[in-house]
Amino acid sequence: MDFSLSEEQEMLQKSARDFLSAECPKSLVREIEAGDLGYSPELWKRMAALGWMGLALPEEYGGAGFSLLDMAVLFEEFGRAAMPGPMFSTTVGALAVLEFGTEEQKRTLLPKVATGELIMTMAMAEPEVNEDPRFIATRAESHAGGYAITGTKLFVPYAHIADYMLVVARTEGAPGDDSGLTVFIVDAKAAGINLTPLVTIAADKQFEVVFDKVSVSDSDILGSLHKGLPTVKAVLRKATAIQCAVMIGGAQQELELTAEHTKTRIQFDRPIGTFQAVQHRLADMFVDVQGARWTTYQAVWRLSEGLPADREVTIAKAFGNIACQRVAASAQQLHGGIGVDKDYDLHFYFRRAKAFELSLGSTPFHLKTLEAELDS
The missing domain is CATH 1.20.140.10 (Butyryl-CoA Dehydrogenase, subunit A, domain 3)
Structure with a gap:
């Protein structure tokens, strides 16, 4: 296997390193860590203008059509700069929608991700489960033609500024079952969602998120009902x-x-x-x-x-x-x-x-x- 970077990847690496050295100095990182937002909206806009939010998204959704390998080159530079912010959680959420979403979900969410208008995060970990999703206990009960999500999620990054959360909930069965999990795309500002900030060693913004009968519809399901594992x-x-x-x-x-x-x-x-x-x-x-x-x-x-x-x-x-x-x-x-x-x-x-x-x-x-x- 050839581990050397392509000419295009080397250009991406250099441009990202130069940009972050100039635009994300440690003085800004200190300011972000001490603030409430956990990221710089100005820096976010400048990165969106460079096309980084949509780097691995197809052109038909406003992206650049690059590969996951190209994305890894960019994220290595984020690690080098110790850049705080929701870039990681948004990218993971967007890639999930790209792979498993309906065409309507893709066209609704992905172009806004690519332009930096939309921030995403994922809510999976719970007080009783951090690594094995089979034991998730948060419930999504059938209700009024849709579902009502009830449960507690931990370590949800940037939940306070997210527009949408990918929430993993159990729609049937018991914790430990391979079947019965469903992933929902949830409006992060929906009624019934309560956030509590957590203190973290990395000084990033993570939250306990409590869902109290949060309403979602069938169209909010990402992938297949009951087969979300x-x-x-x-x-x-x-x-x-x-x-x-x-x-x-x-x-x-x-x-x-x-x-x-x-x-x-x-x-x-x-x-x-x-x-x-x-x-x-x-x-x-x-x-x-x-x-x-x-x-x-x-x-x-x-x-x-x-x-x-x-x-x-x-x-x-x-x-x-x-x-x-x-x-x-x-x-x-x-x-x-x-x-x-x-x-x-x-x-x-x-x-x-x-x-x-x-x-x-x-x-x-x-x-x-x-x-x-x-x-x-």
């Missing part, structure tokens, strides 16, 4: 692969910050980067970043080509979790005290690395999944 798994596969790309971008920046620091930090009358033990640690960081990158891009490439990718996504996330934690720890150790100084930039990546490790499947979850794959 394959839909959820497909959405999570792409979301996990894209998040791995974000993780790589952050780890790459940690490596570069650390390498630069070891060139200028003087100890015993010489840069600490001249010490062999420091060089060994930097080499280990480089190997981890490269290993995480190529396992991720293999998974993304297979998804982009429509090939089976369950095993590759699982490997990418499991190894990415481990590798990015090692990189984060090594970066802190080689920086010393300045690494935990919030006036320095390293903490952005350290905090995000831990948050990413715990979302979309922890390391034990993916290792257990891989074990089952290998045994089957």
Whole structure:
């Protein structure tokens, strides 16, 4: 497999890096983290003007018609810049609608996503379930020609600014059943939705969302009634692969910050980067970043080509979790005290690395999944 980027992808990478360096400095990231919105509307508009929101959407829906692999290149740059905002949740939601939505749903939602007018998010995790969607207990009961959703969702990103949520609810059966799940496209401002902000290590905006008999219609169903588990798994596969790309971008920046620091930090009358033990640690960081990158891009490439990718996504996330934690720890150790100084930039990546490790499947979850794959 050829892992080199195409000329078009290299241009996308360079333009994104240049844009984010100029338009998303760490001063803006600090301002966003301290604010209530969790993103910059001005930056969002400028990114929409570049066509990034619709990068992987077909041209007929206002997109650019690029591939998921191209999208991963862009999201790696978002990770490198530690850019906060609903770009990830909106992209995941849009890709779900593109793959499983009706033509009416696509034409209603996707053009507005492409222009930056519409923000999406996904509500899946619950107090009793974070990784296995089969155990979702939120109910959608048949009511007045549609359904009424009741239940509690956790860790819903950017729910306070979202226009629509993809809500996974149980329309029949009991928690643990393979059948009975349905995905609904829910108006995020509908009556009966209550939000409670959560405090997160990454300082992103996540919410507990309580649904109290929220009304939806048959036309709001994404995919098939009662048969939503394959839909959820497909959405999570792409979301996990894209998040791995974000993780790589952050780890790459940690490596570069650390390498630069070891060139200028003087100890015993010489840069600490001249010490062999420091060089060994930097080499280990480089190997981890490269290993995480190529396992991720293999998974993304297979998804982009429509090939089976369950095993590759699982490997990418499991190894990415481990590798990015090692990189984060090594970066802190080689920086010393300045690494935990919030006036320095390293903490952005350290905090995000831990948050990413715990979302979309922890390391034990993916290792257990891989074990089952290998045994089957």
